[in-house]
Structures are given as structure tokens and as C-alpha cells.
Amino acid sequence: xKYKVLFEDNHLIIVxxxxxxxxxxxxxxxxxxxxxxxxxxxxxxxxxGAVYLGVIHRLDRPVSGAIVFARTSKALVRMNKLFKDRKxxxxxxxxxxxxxxEIEDRITHYILKDSIKNISKAFRSEKNGAKxxxxxxxxxxxxxxxxxxxxxxxxxxxxxxxVQLMTLGCxxxxxxxxxxxxxxxxxxxxxxxxxxxxxxxxxxxxxxxTAPYPNLPVWKVFN
Numbered sequence: 001x002k003y004k005v006l007f008e009d010n011h012l013i014i015v016x017x018x019x020x021x022x023x024x025x026x027x028x029x030x031x032x033x034x035x036x037x038x039x040x041x042x043x044x045x046x047x048x049g050a051v052y053l054g055v056i057h058r059l060d061r062p063v064s065g066a067i068v069f070a071r072t073s074k075a076l077v078r079m080n081k082l083f084k085d086r087k088x089x090x091x092x093x094x095x096x097x098x099x100x101x102e103i104e105d106r107i108t109h110y111i112l113k114d115s116i117k118n119i120s121k122a123f124r125s126e127k128n129g130a131k132x133x134x135x136x137x138x139x140x141x142x143x144x145x146x147x148x149x150x151x152x153x154x155x156x157x158x159x160x161x162x163v164q165l166m167t168l169g170c171x172x173x174x175x176x177x178x179x180x181x182x183x184x185x186x187x188x189x190x191x192x193x194x195x196x197x198x199x200x201x202x203x204x205x206x207x208x209x210t211a212p213y214p215n216l217p218v219w220k221v222f223n
Contacts, residue, residue: 003036006209011075011202012068013037013053016211019064019188024055037069057083060159062174065092065193066211078201083156089197092151092161095190095218096170099147104138109164111157119177120159122167133157135164143221146173150194161191173218190218 003021007014015037017023022032038051053069054076070076082088109122110130123130134154141148149170153160162178165171171179173190184190197208213219 003033004212005040006066006211007207008071009203011070011072012079012200012207013041013071014066014068014196014207014209017059017064017067017193019062019214020186022061023058023067033067034069041071054079056080057156059193060162060189060191062187062189063191063193064188064211064214065191066196066209067193068196068209075202082198082201086154087198089195090153090193091195091197092153093192093194093213093222094149094151094161094165094170095173095222096147096149096165097145097173098170099142100137100139100149100168100170104136106134106136106154107164107168109133109135109167111160111163113158120157120163122163124167131155131157133160133164135160137165137168141222146218146221148222162189184216184218186216188214188216192219 003018004016006016017033022030024034025032034053038053042051056068056070056079059067070079110127111120111122111133112127112130113120136152138150139147140150151161162172162175166179174180174184175189176183192213195210200207
């Protein structure tokens with residue numbers, strides 16, 4: 001599991017998650033990013049006994065990029081509040097071979113999650129049980145018919161970016177679940193949490209962590 005530490009102190013640790021890696025355990029019982037980061041902390045700081053690591057947010061298994069964990073329960077509580085109050089800026093980069101209808105826009109859908117099938121559906125008007133989802137995007141580059149989009153999910157709904165971009169007519173490259181026809185060889189999708197920005201809940205300092213793109217040909221042209 002190759003990942004890079006982007007930031008760490010006594011309270012938080014931010015790493016660049018590889019695509020294909022689970023953040024937290026599931027029925028597959030595959031080794032997770034949590035397991036890996038705990039091992040890193042235990043070895044680096046020679047911690048006796050169990051290592052505490054609080055999960056604040058998640059990235060889907062095929063998604064890569066920046067993810068922050070809490071190293072103390074105090075930091076976990078405060079970071080959870082920042083997420084709840086939408087005081088953490090998360091910028092994603094997505095690759096699509098369809099050009100969006102506008103260079104930049106703010107779009108709204110209503111998302112309904114099917115927990116059994118683990119898939120979300122987006123509707124343009126209100127629907128019973130669906131939750132409002134707001135997303136801002138900007139087309140920032142286009143090379144060889146591949147479009148690089150910067151995406152800010154204003155709300156945090158299940159599979160929000162994936163289903164909203166599909167509904168926009170721009171399915172993410174490699175994302176078979178949401179409308180793309182061909183899988184990536186490594187089963188990843190071209191969605192990357194590029195940057196996290198927030199005020200550190202303990203120190204009060206501004207934290208800005210940028211995650212380098214995955215080491216894949218389709219991403220390299222945008223470096």
C-alpha cells in the first residue's frame with residue numbers, strides 16, 4: 001500500500017489515499033488505510049499498545065486523494081464539527097472525456113441512495129426520501145479530448161460527485177457504476193481529492209494539504 005503523508009502533528013494526520021484501498025473495514029476484510037496509518041504511527045513514534053485513529057470522513061474505494069484522520073479524541077470531536085458546519089473546503093479533480101455544458105456552474109439535484117445495491121440516483125426535482133445535493137464545478141484544462149474538472153461538493157451526499165457528473169453528461173473516466181463504458185486497468189476511477197483546506201481545530205493555524213495525482217498515464221499529462 002503506497003501512500004504519502006501530506007501533513008501530521010500531535011492531533012491530525014493527512015495522507016494521500018491510493019485508489020483501490022478501503023478507508024475502513026468492510027465484509028471483504030481487506031487491509032485498510034486505517035490499519036496502515038496506525039502501523040505507521042506506532043512504528044514512527046514507538047507507541048506501546050493500541051494506536052488511536054479517528055475516522056472523520058471517507059473516500060470511496062476506487063477514489064484517490066487527500067484524507068484526514070484524528071490522532072486524538074479531542075481532535076476527532078472538533079473535526080467532526082468542522083465537517084458538520086461545512087468549514088472544511090474539499091476540492092476534487094475529475095477526468096471526463098465529455099465536455100461539460102458550461103465552463104463553470106453550480107448545479108442542484110436530489111439524491112436517493114439505494115443501500116442494498118450501493119448506488120445513488122440523482123433527480124432534477126424533489127423526490128420523496130431524496131436529499132438535496134449541491135455541487136460547484138469548473139473546467140480547468142482540456143488535453144487530447146480529456147477534460148480536467150475542479151469540483152466542490154457543497155453538500156456531502158453518498159456518491160454525490162459521481163452521480164451528479166453522470167447526470168450532467170460527464171461520467172468520470174473508469175466509473176462503470178455511473179455511466180462510463182470502459183474500466184481503468186487498476187479498477188480505479190479518475191476522481192481525486194486534490195486539496196483539503198481548514199482551520200486547525202486545536203492550533204488555529206490554516207491547513208492546506210494538496211495531494212499529487214495518481215501515477216497513471218491519464219493523470220500525468222495534467223501534471
